[in-house]
Amino acid sequence: xxxxxxxxxxxxxxxxxxxxxxxxxxxxxxxxxxxxxxxxxxxxxxxxxxxxxxxxxxxxxxxxxxxxxxxxxxxxxxxxxxxxxxxxxxxxxxxxxxxxxxxxxxxxxxxxxxxxxxxxxxxxxxxxxxxxxxxxxxxxxxxxxxxxxxxxxxxxxxxxxxxxxxxxxxxxxxxxxxxxxxxxxxxxxxxxxxxxxxxxxxxxxxxxxxxxxxxxxxxxxxxxxxxxxxxxxxxxxxxxxxxxxxxxxxxxxxxxxxxxxxxxxxxxxxxxxxxxxxxxxxxxxxxxxxxxxxxxxxxxxxxxxxxxxx
Amino acid sequence: xxxxxxxxxxxxxxxxxxxxxxxxxxxxxxxxxxxxxxxxxxxxxxxxxxxxxxxxxxxxxxxxxxxxxxxxxxxxxxxxxxxxxxxxxxxxxxxxxxxxxxxxxxxxxxxxxxxxxxxxxxxxxxxxxxxxxxxxxxxxxxxxxxxxxxxxxxxxxxxxxxxxxxxxxxxxxxxxxxxxxxxxxxxxxxxxxxxxxxxxxxxxxxxxxxxxxxxxxxxxxxxxxxxxxxxxxxxxxxxxxxxxxxxxxxxxxxxxxxxxxxxxxxxxxxxxxxxxxxxxxxxxxxxxxxxxxxxx
Numbered sequence: 240x241x242x243x244x245x246x247x248x249x250x251x252x253x254x255x256x257x258x259x260x261x262x263x264x265x266x267x268x269x270x271x272x273x274x275x276x277x278x279x280x281x282x283x284x285x286x287x288x289x290x291x292x293x294x295x296x297x298x299x300x301x302x303x304x305x306x307x308x309x310x311x312x313x314x315x316x317x318x319x320x321x322x323x324x325x326x327x328x329x330x331x332x333x334x335x336x337x338x339x340x341x342x343x344x345x346x347x348x349x350x351x352x353x354x355x356x357x358x359x360x361x362x363x364x365x366x367x368x369x370x371x372x373x374x375x376x377x378x379x380x381x382x383x384x385x386x387x388x389x390x391x392x393x394x395x396x397x398x399x400x401x402x403x404x405x406x407x408x409x410x411x412x413x414x415x416x417x418x419x420x421x422x423x424x425x426x427x428x429x430x431x432x433x434x435x436x437x438x439x440x441x442x443x444x445x446x447x448x449x450x451x452x453x454x455x456x457x458x459x460x461x462x463x464x465x466x467x468x469x470x471x472x473x474x475x476x477x478x479x480x481x482x483x484x485x486x487x488x489x490x491x492x493x494x495x496x497x498x499x500x501x502x503x504x505x506x507x508x509x510x511x512x513x514x515x516x517x518x519x520x521x522x523x524x525x526x527x528x529x530x531x532x533x534x535x536x537x538x539x540x541x542x543x544x545x546x547x548x549x
Numbered sequence: 550x551x552x553x554x555x556x557x558x559x560x561x562x563x564x565x566x567x568x569x570x571x572x573x574x575x576x577x578x579x580x581x582x583x584x585x586x587x588x589x590x591x592x593x594x595x596x597x598x599x600x601x602x603x604x605x606x607x608x609x610x611x612x613x614x615x616x617x618x619x620x621x622x623x624x625x626x627x628x629x630x631x632x633x634x635x636x637x638x639x640x641x642x643x644x645x646x647x648x649x650x651x652x653x654x655x656x657x658x659x660x661x662x663x664x665x666x667x668x669x670x671x672x673x674x675x676x677x678x679x680x681x682x683x684x685x686x687x688x689x690x691x692x693x694x695x696x697x698x699x700x701x702x703x704x705x706x707x708x709x710x711x712x713x714x715x716x717x718x719x720x721x722x723x724x725x726x727x728x729x730x731x732x733x734x735x736x737x738x739x740x741x742x743x744x745x746x747x748x749x750x751x752x753x754x755x756x757x758x759x760x761x762x763x764x765x766x767x768x769x770x771x772x773x774x775x776x777x778x779x780x781x782x783x784x785x786x787x788x789x790x791x792x793x794x795x796x797x798x799x800x801x802x803x804x805x806x807x808x809x810x811x812x813x814x815x816x817x818x819x820x821x822x823x824x825x826x827x828x829x830x831x832x833x834x835x836x837x838x839x840x841x842x843x844x845x
Contacts, residue, residue: 268749269665273673276658276724279650284680284719286700287691294691301697347581353560354578361582362834363827367589370826370833374780374796375815378803379596382812391595391611423588431834442557449561455570458559484686487780491800505686512690513785521690529687 294522301518312523316511322524324499325507331414332489332503333482340422340429341475347426348433349463362434366427373424377491380420381407384492407493410500417488417501429474436470437463472543480532504528593819599812600624607808620809627813631806633795637817640794643713643783644776650718651772652765659727660753664739677721689781692716696786712786717776723768730764731757770832777822 295312299305316322351361368376383391384406396402406416444462453461464471486505489495495502504524512521564570598615599607601623606616628634662670696706696716706712734757742752758765777796784797793801795818803811826833 265665265749266667269661269667272657272661272665272749272753273667274657275650275654275718276661276673276677279654279715279718280677280680280721282695282700283692283716284688284721285676287688287695288680288683290695291687291691294694301694349559350577350581353558353574357578357582359830359834361585363830364582364585364589366826366830366834367593367823370822371593371819372778372796372822374799375818376592378799378811379592379815381803382599382808383592387608389608389611394611427589435835445557445559445561449563455560455564463559480684484684491780508686508689509781512693518690518694522687525687525690529684532684 291522291525294519295526296519296523298519300516308519312519313527316520316524316527319507321499321502321507322504325502325504328414328499328501329483329485329503329505332418332485333479335415335418336421336478336482337475339418340426341478343422344426344430345433345471348430348437349459351430352434352437358434362431365430368424369427371424373487374491376424377420377488380423381492384416408497410497413493413497413501417492420492421485421488429478432470432474433467436467440466472539476536476539479535483528483532593823596812596816596819599809600627600816601813602809604807604809607812623809623813624817627810627817631802631810631814632798633814633817635791636793636795636798637821639792639798640777640796640818643710643779643794644773646710646714647717647772647776648769650714651720651723652768654718655720655723655727655768656758656761656765657753658724659729659731660757662724663728663732664752664757665749674725677724680719680721681725693785707786708789708792710792713776713779713783716782717772720772723771727761727764727768730761734760766832770829774822 294305296307296309297305298308298311347361347365351358351365354361371379385391385393386403386405386408387393388397388403390403390406392406393403396404404412407413440463444466445458448458448462484505485503486509489501489503489506490509493501495506505528508521508524508528511517511524560570560574565574595611601619601621603617603620606613610616661667662674696712698705706715738756739752742756747756779794780796783794787793787797790798790801799811799814799818802814806814
């Protein structure tokens, strides 16, 4: 071009050139490839998360426009006497799940790892409960927990000279009964994770320990477990985060009863949102739970940083 | 198992020669095998027996090994009269849609973010990672409201399978592991293709996808299993009984049907997962360590 360009024209040309170069280098096709991700995450992940953070401060009935209520939702949720019960039940669930479910898969994995034959058979048998859809497993265990004399577990207990028990109908045994099923349903997948982690344990350390005269038990404590600590710490945290969001088991086993003995935080949230239509209150509760879990994770990582790095 | 594990484990060859160790190991193995069989296989076998029993036999003698001739017609009755068959079809439809959306999002997104890497990829990657660290519970209610009235597009997805398929695709874990897999493919292949003037689309369909069988397999398995296990979400978005999958339909009929027919319904809904598991158990057991360990 021989004609002198004004500054504005020059800028316009530069922008046009840049766009042209972007197109030539495949900018448009890159964007086309991102459309499914952007649409799906935008509408069904990022937007709901952002909206949740706003909704916690609003009152809405879906008919009239949402109204800004500040911290009212949080005040209401925190003043709900059921919250203390639900938080206590959820913590009780998490504690029981830890006691029932944390050591068994680890012991099993360490044992199975030492087998010369049949490892696959042991793994398949342990993993079978994980394969059953949770709803089917829960509905089946409800039959096992039949409180009558001829219920399956009561028949087994009678063989041991015990019972009959009111498994799910008694406020004291309802939660342990639910946790027992949940442990049975999930132990297999934890065991498989540990088995995978065990294949990374340095075997020359076993040899060194043995030469030093360490017994098998001492080798487990001083060689196996320290090498697995990272994965052990992660599964512990994931289990706690998971149990704090438990819903299906108490919902289908007991509906939260008897006398709210198995109402968890998530069941409370479900009642807020989908029984009472209080979406603001429900979201405030979910924000509180998420903040609690976030703080718990932070604290956990701070406390365990010393152990998890070598 | 790897060669190294055969060399030595926790227990050495010398240990194994000691009687105490040999007996504990052997006895423990037998005991644990029996316990595992009881816990893993027992409930499924009991379910199979109850499904073809008379109701009074289940009630009177739950531990009886065999009681009366098998009632095969229970299966048929549950399939058609209790509508377990149609619910199974619904479950399969939901799983197929979840699979298609998850694989589409994971492969296209992974390709754009890990191979094409536009300047803004960092922002999107960050936004994807962030969703993995935010507990799912926070978006349950707003996601429900989103499905009730979809932003921009408008309209409600209630009673439509899209309400399950589309959110199922929004799994950051899938996009990220797929992207990582793509990034490990040899870079020279992409360089050579670029020099030959192959465009982004052809590179994706004839270079990246054919090499990505393993990761597509992992994403497929994870999405199909998740579809089969889901309860609360389909219950919320599919109030129409004719559209509900097994997981939602089974609890709703529990109190109104004979126990043996109900057990037949449960049996029908576990046959497919168990068969698929037994066929692919190698991949399940190898993949479970990966998936559960990271996803939680």
